[in-house]
Amino acid sequence: MAIDFLYPEFEVVRDQSRCIACRVCERQCANEVHSYDEDLKLMVSDESRCVNCHRCVSLCPTRALKIIKSPHTFRENANWTQDAIQEVYRQANSGAVLLSSMGNPKQFPVYWDKILINASQVTNPSIDPLREPMETRVFLGKKPTNITRDQNGKIKTDLPPQLELELPILFSAMSYGSISYNAHESLARAAVEMGTYYNTGEGGLHKDFYKYGAHTIVQVASGRFGVHKDYLEQGAAIEIKMGQGAKPGIGGHLPGTKITGDVSATRMIPEGTDAISPAPHHDIYSIEDLRQLVYSLKEATEYKKPIIVKVAAVHNIAAIASGIARSGADIIAIDGFRGGTGAAPTRIRDNVGIPIELALASVDQRLREEGIRNEVSLIAGGSIRNSADVVKAIALGADAVYIATGALLALGCHLCRTCQTGKCNWGIATQRPDLVKRLNPDIGCRRLINLLTAWEHEIKEFMGGMGINSIESLKGNRLMLRGVGKKKKELSILGIAHAGE
Amino acid sequence: MKKEGEIRIPSGCAIAGVFAKDGKNINGGLIVRAMTTMHERSNGLGGGFAGYGIYPQYKDLYALHVFYDNMTARSECEKFIDEMFEIVNLSKIPIRKSPKITDEPLIWRYFVTPHQNKLADSQLDEKEYMVRCVIRINTKYTGSYVFSCGKNMGVFKAVGYPEDVGEFYRLDEYEGYSWTAHGRYPTNTPGWWGGAHPFSMLDYSIVHNGEISSYDANRRFIEMFGYKCTLLTDTEVITYIIDFLLRHEKLTLEETAAVIAAPFWDTIERKTPDEAARYKYLRNVFSSLLITGPFSILLGFEGGMMALNDRLKLRSMVVGEKGDMTYFASEECAIRMMEPNVDNLWSPRGGEPVIVRLNGGVNHGN
Ligand code: SF4
Ligand code: SF4
Numbered sequence: 001m002a003i004d005f006l007y008p009e010f011e012v013v014r015d016q017s018r019c020i021a022c023r024v025c026e027r028q029c030a031n032e033v034h035s036y037d038e039d040l041k042l043m044v045s046d047e048s049r050c051v052n053c054h055r056c057v058s059l060c061p062t063r064a065l066k067i068i069k070s071p072h073t074f075r076e077n078a079n080w081t082q083d084a085i086q087e088v089y090r091q092a093n094s095g096a097v098l099l100s101s102m103g104n105p106k107q108f109p110v111y112w113d114k115i116l117i118n119a120s121q122v123t124n125p126s127i128d129p130l131r132e133p134m135e136t137r138v139f140l141g142k143k144p145t146n147i148t149r150d151q152n153g154k155i156k157t158d159l160p161p162q163l164e165l166e167l168p169i170l171f172s173a174m175s176y177g178s179i180s181y182n183a184h185e186s187l188a189r190a191a192v193e194m195g196t197y198y199n200t201g202e203g204g205l206h207k208d209f210y211k212y213g214a215h216t217i218v219q220v221a222s223g224r225f226g227v228h229k230d231y232l233e234q235g236a237a238i239e240i241k242m243g244q245g246a247k248p249g250i251g252g253h254l255p256g257t258k259i260t261g262d263v264s265a266t267r268m269i270p271e272g273t274d275a276i277s278p279a280p281h282h283d284i285y286s287i288e289d290l291r292q293l294v295y296s297l298k299e300a301t302e303y304k305k306p307i308i309v310k311v312a313a314v315h316n317i318a319a320i321a322s323g324i325a326r327s328g329a330d331i332i333a334i335d336g337f338r339g340g341t342g343a344a345p346t347r348i349r350d351n352v353g354i355p356i357e358l359a360l361a362s363v364d365q366r367l368r369e370e371g372i373r374n375e376v377s378l379i380a381g382g383s384i385r386n387s388a389d390v391v392k393a394i395a396l397g398a399d400a401v402y403i404a405t406g407a408l409l410a411l412g413c414h415l416c417r418t419c420q421t422g423k424c425n426w427g428i429a430t431q432r433p434d435l436v437k438r439l440n441p442d443i444g445c446r447r448l449i450n451l452l453t454a455w456e457h458e459i460k461e462f463m464g465g466m467g468i469n470s471i472e473s474l475k476g477n478r479l480m481l482r483g484v485g486k487k488k489k490e491l492s493i494l495g496i497a498h499a500g501e
Numbered sequence: 502m503k504k505e506g507e508i509r510i511p512s513g514c515a516i517a518g519v520f521a522k523d524g525k526n527i528n529g530g531l532i533v534r535a536m537t538t539m540h541e542r543s544n545g546l547g548g549g550f551a552g553y554g555i556y557p558q559y560k561d562l563y564a565l566h567v568f569y570d571n572m573t574a575r576s577e578c579e580k581f582i583d584e585m586f587e588i589v590n591l592s593k594i595p596i597r598k599s600p601k602i603t604d605e606p607l608i609w610r611y612f613v614t615p616h617q618n619k620l621a622d623s624q625l626d627e628k629e630y631m632v633r634c635v636i637r638i639n640t641k642y643t644g645s646y647v648f649s650c651g652k653n654m655g656v657f658k659a660v661g662y663p664e665d666v667g668e669f670y671r672l673d674e675y676e677g678y679s680w681t682a683h684g685r686y687p688t689n690t691p692g693w694w695g696g697a698h699p700f701s702m703l704d705y706s707i708v709h710n711g712e713i714s715s716y717d718a719n720r721r722f723i724e725m726f727g728y729k730c731t732l733l734t735d736t737e738v739i740t741y742i743i744d745f746l747l748r749h750e751k752l753t754l755e756e757t758a759a760v761i762a763a764p765f766w767d768t769i770e771r772k773t774p775d776e777a778a779r780y781k782y783l784r785n786v787f788s789s790l791l792i793t794g795p796f797s798i799l800l801g802f803e804g805g806m807m808a809l810n811d812r813l814k815l816r817s818m819v820v821g822e823k824g825d826m827t828y829f830a831s832e833e834c835a836i837r838m839m840e841p842n843v844d845n846l847w848s849p850r851g852g853e854p855v856i857v858r859l860n861g862g863v864n865h866g867n
Contacts, residue, residue, distance in 0.1 A: 120714065120794075123712050124711075124712040124714060124794050124795060125795060125815055127813070132813060133765045133767070135765065135766055137766055139785045139788070143785065143786045143788075144786070145749075145750060145786060145787070147750050147751065147752065154775075154779065155756070155779050155782060155783070157778045157779055157781070157782040159782065159785065159786070162785065368721055368722075368724070368725050371725045371726070373722075373725060374725070397721075466714055467712075467714035467793065467794045467795075468714045468715065468793045468794070469793050469812070469813065470763075470791055470793055472718070472784075472788035472789060472791050473714060473715030473718050473719075473791050473792070473793040473794075474715075474718065475718055475788070475789060476717065476718050476721045476722070476789065477714075477715060477716070477717040477718035477721075478717050478721070479716055479717035480714075480717065
């Protein structure tokens with residue numbers, strides 16, 4: 001019907017004077033935007049299919065292409081924006097929930113950008129990381145402060161299981177299925193090389209990747225896909241996924257089209273069936289149930305692996321985290337509302353949850369007030385974009401951070417936010433073999449290593465500037481942070497002073 | 502302007518110490534003279550001393566040294582002291598008036614012992630009972646401040662140059678086997694006597710030169726264990742950390758040093774597997790008590806003294822020996838002032854503790 005007509009969001013601008021009709025763009029575009037018109041002897045485009053992923057733009061040999069936002073508009077309305085209007089049309093047509101992917105793109109405050117970091121002047125020397133040792137090693141796990149000694153008076157060094165990281169950054173959960181084999185291989189190899197961990201997400205672990213097990217966190221989610229004894233034993237740690245920042249309170253849905261061959265085997269479900277993770281774990285309706293699952297997993301793995309409980313940052317996060325800390329979990333991962341996803345209902349993604357900065361600050365503070373901060377380590381995720389965000393997160397109180405969108409960007413993702421279609425032109429969020437092979441794991445792994453190495457250098461520069469030569473002295477060191485342009489209430493939740501104070 | 506405790510005031514400093522391993526008496530005047538040579542390292546905004554073995558006649562009682570802003574504060578606080586302790590002796594601390602030290606508060610000294618029934622009711626050990634009472638006075642009783650509470654030891658401090666502070670407190674009238682001293686160079690005027698150093702808790706006293714960059718990480722961790730940092734000074738938090746590690750966690754001095762000035766990972770990896778495992782354990786479990794940034798500290802305690810530098814040795818510290826005497830100072834000149842003919846003199850490496858103890862005396866911490 002005419003009322004459902006949506007004018008394309010982007011325009012494909014092709015400079016015909018540059019185009020040599022090599023048809024690269026046509027072959028590269030899984031959305032079939034480009035085609036060759038034999039009669040006109042010209043390349044033409046169907047911009048209605050364009051998702052603005054820049055694959056064609058990046059590969060066009062003559063720089064003939066660019067994608068611009070269509071200037072076509074509705075009558076301007078600050079309340080009924082173009083998106084708001086079009087979403088009504090789409091739902092009136094389909095009767096369906098709107099789907100989106102990647103993190104919340106809306107205009108919410110990014111607190112990271114309103115926090116500034118300190119540096120030494122005069123009274124305290126800064127340290128040059130090129131000349132002096134600068135340490136970023138972190139251990140995640142419980143740290144009980146009850147020293148015991150052997151008969152010779154030597155300290156006994158057994159501790160609950162720990163994850164040892166060379167730098168406080170881990171790759172966050174992304175399932176095999178939602179992302180490709182090559183994307184997983186890139187992440188796994190980079191994690192090994194950098195002395196950190198990647199996370200299987202809820203899709204099980206491909207047999208080929210068992211060899212990276214010592215650097216793998218295996219996830220147990222509400223669908224229990226791919227969970228079996230071997231799987232649990234492969235991992236260095238087990239993560240119970242209670243929630244995800246992009247879609248707190250709801251489950252997951254991987255469409256049957258993505259459940260092909262190996263994905264189906266790894267998930268242990270038939271090919272072509274939709275993989276539906278229920279919203280809650282049906283064996284966890286309360287905190288004491290969580291405790292049982294934590295201990296079941298510990299029993300199953302002989303108390304050798306730390307258990308991570310991942311939760312979405314929601315309103316009551318401090319109390320929830322305190323409950324989790326008392327449930328036997330070794331590590332809590334908090335995922336902020338800007339965290340990414342392979343697919344989520346748009347309304348949920350854009351309206352549920354709270355920013356990680358505030359969640360992290362209040363959780364760290366609460367656990368300290370209750371004297372149980374040592375019972376758990378904290379991983380913060382849900383939009384850590386660069387090394388400055390990492391430094392700020394640690395100074396607010398995180399032991400380490402999770403990154404995922406940033407890692408995908410390193411692999412070539414252009415944040416077109418259409419992962420749910422399974423046609424990722426960069427070979428990341430897709431299972432189509434022709435697309436997957438576009439991501440070369442050798443290159444992907446190298447780029448992830450480069451990214452983490454670059455961030456590590458920057459983190460060390462920040463630390464040196466503050467006169468700190470080991471990351472543990474940055475953890476929870478909120479005196480190193482100041483806010484700008486934020487209200488008293490916000491600063492008091494963040495536990496930092498205003499700049500100039 | 503804000504008072505110390507309401508804001509954090511960085512400062513540079515001079516420190517010195519002297520220790521007689523044979524336990525012989527050293528006159529307090531000696532350490533005061535040592536500080537005169539380092540006059541330039543202070544700016545007259547804080548000086549202080551700690552002496553050990555100075556109250557032999559009351560050696561089994563806790564000596565509380567208290568500053569009062571006024572008589573009202575004193576009578577309020579004394580009610581509490583009276584309620585919690587048996588007071589064996591109380592008096593003003595004798596002073597020598599001098600134009601160089603002004604605006605002094607009321608300075609009182611009490612020799613006390615906990616009321617046995619109160620102590621039993623509290624279900625705490627005696628030291629914990631003391632600590633809780635002192636923290637309570639310092640946080641709840643406005644205008645009262647306990648700045649020394651150990652046995653057979655005492656802290657003497659004021660706003661002024663260290664040598665004038667020593668004169669003011671008549672330290673030449675005290676004898677002890679161990680002394681530490683501090684001269685302060687704050688970047689701001691605290692104008693409050695409690696902010697001067699040493700800072701002490703029970704028999705631990707700390708003098709410290711430096712500005713630590715790990716302050717808030719340390720503070721927020723240690724406050725989980727019942728301590729309350731009210732002064733916002735490095736010295737305060739370092740004292741609590743040491744009290745926590747030695748008294749609560751029962752670490753040895755060497756282990757304590759391996760927590761607060763932990764060896765770098767590559768140094769740890771070069772040690773024997775057993776040792777490396779212990780160092781790694783300490784760094785992991787007490788990671789939030791690692792102190793970074795420049796510091797040199799002298800920790801005085803009953804029967805001993807420990808000197809420690811930050812792991813990069815960003816602050817000067819020299820040690821000298823002559824017979825049973827050991828001397829410590831920010832600068833060599835202060836040691837030469839105490840003993841012109843030292844047998845040997847060296848500058849300890851970053852993170853390596855120098856520990857001296859009374860011969861045959863209490864072997865503390867081990
Ligand atoms: S890739 Fe560039 S040059 Fe080649 S056909 Fe497409 S627009 Fe033309
Ligand atoms: S992963 Fe692929 S589909 Fe998803 S946002 Fe990135 S480029 Fe687009």
